[in-house]
Amino acid sequence: VHVNNIRRQTGIHCDIWMENKLENTDFKAGFAGIKPNFEKERIDKQSTLAKLKMPLYYARNFLVNPAYINPSIPDTYSAFKAYYMEPREVYLLLFDFVPWNEEEIGRTLIGEYNWELAPDTESTWRIGDGTAAFYNYIYYTVAGFTEFDTFRSNQIREGMIGREEALKAVDEENRPRFESMKWYFDTIGVDMERAVNVINAMPRLYRQRGR
Numbered sequence: 001v002h003v004n005n006i007r008r009q010t011g012i013h014c015d016i017w018m019e020n021k022l023e024n025t026d027f028k029a030g031f032a033g034i035k036p037n038f039e040k041e042r043i044d045k046q047s048t049l050a051k052l053k054m055p056l057y058y059a060r061n062f063l064v065n066p067a068y069i070n071p072s073i074p075d076t077y078s079a080f081k082a083y084y085m086e087p088r089e090v091y092l093l094l095f096d097f098v099p100w101n102e103e104e105i106g107r108t109l110i111g112e113y114n115w116e117l118a119p120d121t122e123s124t125w126r127i128g129d130g131t132a133a134f135y136n137y138i139y140y141t142v143a144g145f146t147e148f149d150t151f152r153s154n155q156i157r158e159g160m161i162g163r164e165e166a167l168k169a170v171d172e173e174n175r176p177r178f179e180s181m182k183w184y185f186d187t188i189g190v191d192m193e194r195a196v197n198v199i200n201a202m203p204r205l206y207r208q209r210g211r
Contacts, residue, residue: 004082013089019043020095022154025147032057042091044083051084120179122172125151130184133177140174141199144206148173 003015024043026036034050046054062068106124109115118127126132126147136146152166161169185192 004086015088015091017091017093018095019093020100021093022100022151022158023147024154025150027143027145027150029054042093046084054080118177118180120177121175127180130177130180130187133180134184136174137176137181137196138199138202140176142202142205144204146170146174 007013007015021043029046029050030036032054034046034053037045037047037050040046058068109124110117115124117124118133120133121127126136132147136148139146148170152161152170155161156163156166181196182192185195
């Protein structure tokens with residue numbers, strides 16, 4: 001939303017983003033019943049049908065559980081509109097032109113820009129705020145995987161890393177980041193213990209071996 005506001009205020013018609021195609025996480029829309037589109041031009045691209053199915057999925061869940069209705073809905077709507085609906089005249093991804101090299105990016109961010117790391121992970125990816133630590137905890141607890149699994153899987157497919165290296169990475173990256181979660185819950189005024197207990201009690205979407 002902020003990016004679109006700046007673009008309108010300045011008259012700039014070009015968006016330059018730092019996301020890369022390794023970050024594609026179709027499973028998130030998949031939870032809303034939307035099949036992945038492997039031919040889409042950009043990570044944020046969704047078909048018109050998908051854009052209709054997502055709000056309908058949310059609306060059904062609001063009816064089933066009215067507790068979902070809270071003061072954050074206007075912000076959520078604004079984010080959905082900005083990400084999926086507002087036109088982008090020129091949209092460039094830096095890493096379509098520059099190879100995404102994790103070690104080089106880490107050295108550059110930390111060595112040249114004194115990048116601040118999160119206290120509970122060595123990764124420089126998905127540490128912008130505590131939100132990622134929270135929702136990845138939900139994904140891992142309920143579904144058995146996180147954004148990191150899809151990210152490392154995409155790296156394997158591109159021949160950037162091997163399977164053993166990926167498994168070693170996600171074993172570390174999928175550990176609960178309770179320190180970041182605590183900061184996040186304190187910031188938004190939510191009782192962390194209660195939230196974690198509710199998440200831990202949710203039905204699992206997977207079966208454990210032998211059951």
